[in-house]
Amino acid sequence: MAAEAQFAALPVSITVNGVKHDAVVEPRTLLVYFLREHLNLTGTHVGCDTSQCGACTVHLNGRAVKSCTVLAVQANGAAVKTIEGLADGDNFHPVQEGFREKHGLQCGYCTPGMIMTAVHLLETNPSPTDDEIKHALEGNLCRCTGYVNIVESIKWAAAKMNGGAK
Amino acid sequence: MFPANFGYVAARSLEEALQLMAKHGDDGKLLAGGHSLIPAMKLRLQSPQTLIDLGTVPGLQGVTVDGNHLVIGALTVHADVAASDLVRKHVPALADAAAVIGDVQVRNRGTIGGSAAHADPAADLPVVLTALNASFIAQSALGKRSISVDDFFTDFYTTALNANEILTEIHVPIPAAGTGTAYIKLPHPASGYVVVSAAALIVRQRSGTCSASRIAIGGLGSGPIRAISTELQLQGKPLTTQTIKAAAAAAAEETDPVEDSYAGAEYKRHVATVYARKAIEAAVERAAR
Numbered sequence: 001m002a003a004e005a006q007f008a009a010l011p012v013s014i015t016v017n018g019v020k021h022d023a024v025v026e027p028r029t030l031l032v033y034f035l036r037e038h039l040n041l042t043g044t045h046v047g048c049d050t051s052q053c054g055a056c057t058v059h060l061n062g063r064a065v066k067s068c069t070v071l072a073v074q075a076n077g078a079a080v081k082t083i084e085g086l087a088d089g090d091n092f093h094p095v096q097e098g099f100r101e102k103h104g105l106q107c108g109y110c111t112p113g114m115i116m117t118a119v120h121l122l123e124t125n126p127s128p129t130d131d132e133i134k135h136a137l138e139g140n141l142c143r144c145t146g147y148v149n150i151v152e153s154i155k156w157a158a159a160k161m162n163g164g165a166k
Numbered sequence: 167m168f169p170a171n172f173g174y175v176a177a178r179s180l181e182e183a184l185q186l187m188a189k190h191g192d193d194g195k196l197l198a199g200g201h202s203l204i205p206a207m208k209l210r211l212q213s214p215q216t217l218i219d220l221g222t223v224p225g226l227q228g229v230t231v232d233g234n235h236l237v238i239g240a241l242t243v244h245a246d247v248a249a250s251d252l253v254r255k256h257v258p259a260l261a262d263a264a265a266v267i268g269d270v271q272v273r274n275r276g277t278i279g280g281s282a283a284h285a286d287p288a289a290d291l292p293v294v295l296t297a298l299n300a301s302f303i304a305q306s307a308l309g310k311r312s313i314s315v316d317d318f319f320t321d322f323y324t325t326a327l328n329a330n331e332i333l334t335e336i337h338v339p340i341p342a343a344g345t346g347t348a349y350i351k352l353p354h355p356a357s358g359y360v361v362v363s364a365a366a367l368i369v370r371q372r373s374g375t376c377s378a379s380r381i382a383i384g385g386l387g388s389g390p391i392r393a394i395s396t397e398l399q400l401q402g403k404p405l406t407t408q409t410i411k412a413a414a415a416a417a418a419e420e421t422d423p424v425e426d427s428y429a430g431a432e433y434k435r436h437v438a439t440v441y442a443r444k445a446i447e448a449a450v451e452r453a454a455r
Binding site for chain 1: 167168169170171172173174176197200201204205208209215216217219221245268269270271272274275358
């Protein structure tokens with residue numbers, strides 16, 4: 001009884017893709033499982049589960065983070081954006097379009113994380129060099145050897161967002 | 167992977183966090199950015215009964231100037247340290263180090279205070295904070311005290327912080343004109359953690375001689391190591407390629423690095439001399455500007 005009270009589930013209020021969600025979670029619930037299993041937002045993937053691969057990348061208060069290494073209770077009161085929140089209705093985000101145009105994915109497992117990291121990059125650095133793009137992707141692993149096209153996809157998106165892409 | 171069950175309390179103030187520490191004792195653990203603690207808990211290397219979250223305590227973030235030093239809130243994330251104009255202007259070595267921790271996502275969550283208090287022997291910040299002669303402000307219910315970096319890192323994953331203290335600020339002296347600082351590391355190719363790293367602070371006289379220095383090496387021991395011989399050899403000497411190279415050659419003296427599957431002890435000691443030289447040269451270059 002005492003132990004149960006000690007580990008008691010806690011109420012959280014987290015705004016995900018603009019919608020406020022009130023839930024009760026065990027303190028050990030990781031943000032990625034809150035998104036996937038409580039909210040059924042399965043676009044955010046669990047890859048390595050050890051904060052290395054970046055498949056679980058989401059934006060927490062506007063910054064790219066690895067949601068396998070954030071507790072849901074730490075996100076209480078915060079705003080989270082996931083891959084599902086990027087498109088504007090039927091209009092893809094330019095980074096999503098870029099991955100389609102430049103074939104920035106093969107199996108697609110790393111793609112949501114890659115895209116969320118890339119969106120964060122372009123929000124902070126609208127015209128990154130190739131080198132800056134590669135450094136920004138340091139925390140995202142692709143096992144289909146797709147990095148070349150991923151960099152091309154992000155360059156395409158940057159150009160489009162800067163008004164230049166065709 | 168889930169951590170073992172634990173209780174969680176979001177502290178709303180420093181006072182409340184101190185009270186919670188007193189209440190939970192050894193069963194409680196402070197949570198900052200969680201980027202060392204949460205992975206360790208997921209691997210069940212640590213199973214605290216209660217996490218006391220400092221992330222909800224206001225006033226622990228940001229970089230400001232107070233007199234002759236920078237005050238860096240313990241909960242300031244690495245990305246903000248790396249991007250801070252004050253840090254880049256006064257102690258660019260700290261920006262060098264903060265910018266090469268982990269990856270973008272890790273730098274958006276991991277904190278300078280968390281990294282310092284965790285005292286991982288393969289971490290970047292302890293090394294650069296040693297060269298910069300930082301001090302650590304520890305708050306307890308009884309008051310606060312300042313701990314010099316030379317006394318702070320006491321062993322593997324161990325600091326001089328007492329169980330009833332919270333690290334609230336890191337103070338970094340603003341160097342005098344003519345000072346240059348730099349940090350470089352040889353990262354492990356898979357993890358990015360330090361294999362060997364070097365940080366240098368060089369005070370260069372107009373004549374080109376070295377009037378003071380602090381050189382720190384990471385990866386050779388349980389924490390950062392001052393390369394005292396190197397500092398002594400630089401003292402009063404012209405900062406030429408030859409004197410720097412000779413002084414740097416002493417950077418791994420009397421060290422006994424732990425061998426691992428990636429790098430042997432002799433290799434680490436050799437890399438330390440090379441990286442010490444590179445860090446000193448980079449610091450001298452900045453001092454001359």
